[in-house]
Amino acid sequence: MLIVGCIHGDESAGVAVAHALTAGPAPANADLWVIPVMNPDGMAAQTRGNAHGVDFNRNFPAEWQPLGPPGSVDFAGGGPLSEPESRLVAALIRRVRPTVGIWFHQPMAVVDTSQGPKAIERRFARQVGLPERSLTVHAGSATRWENTIVANSAFVVELPPGPLSTTSVRRYVAAIRTIIDSG
Numbered sequence: 001m002l003i004v005g006c007i008h009g010d011e012s013a014g015v016a017v018a019h020a021l022t023a024g025p026a027p028a029n030a031d032l033w034v035i036p037v038m039n040p041d042g043m044a045a046q047t048r049g050n051a052h053g054v055d056f057n058r059n060f061p062a063e064w065q066p067l068g069p070p071g072s073v074d075f076a077g078g079g080p081l082s083e084p085e086s087r088l089v090a091a092l093i094r095r096v097r098p099t100v101g102i103w104f105h106q107p108m109a110v111v112d113t114s115q116g117p118k119a120i121e122r123r124f125a126r127q128v129g130l131p132e133r134s135l136t137v138h139a140g141s142a143t144r145w146e147n148t149i150v151a152n153s154a155f156v157v158e159l160p161p162g163p164l165s166t167t168s169v170r171r172y173v174a175a176i177r178t179i180i181d182s183g
Ligand SMILES: [Zn+2]
Pocket: 008, 011, 105, 106
């Protein structure tokens, strides 16, 4: 399993879930890979993109398109995997081939069921108390690409705005561990 706490630098609530996961016991029956922050420069600057202004969620090689001029909010970069951060994450995914991938975003407060493992998404949504919604699948998005590496594996969880409460963080960690424990 792969967990990415923050891909858009100004959507960082999932980082607390990632840290709480790694602070807990390692699962006995699964390999759990946690990237708390894929976009450290964006998180420090409170920007969606990285220091090059690239939106990683348009920079992956799944139907990549040259979206947006540099400086625009969804600038896709100079080409697929033009950024060191997205190259690293893509290399990890190719190597590990996670059977489940969860990418945290904000602030829509929904589990995105447009792609990925439907039964797992449904149970996850019920467990954390978010509605299910099918969001637009964007050109070059990380989950779209991950699903070309391992079919029906990756999905987006849109957290509510602002930081998560301690109780909420525990609920998300429990929902992730439920996925792991159910094999
Ligand atoms: Zn986002």
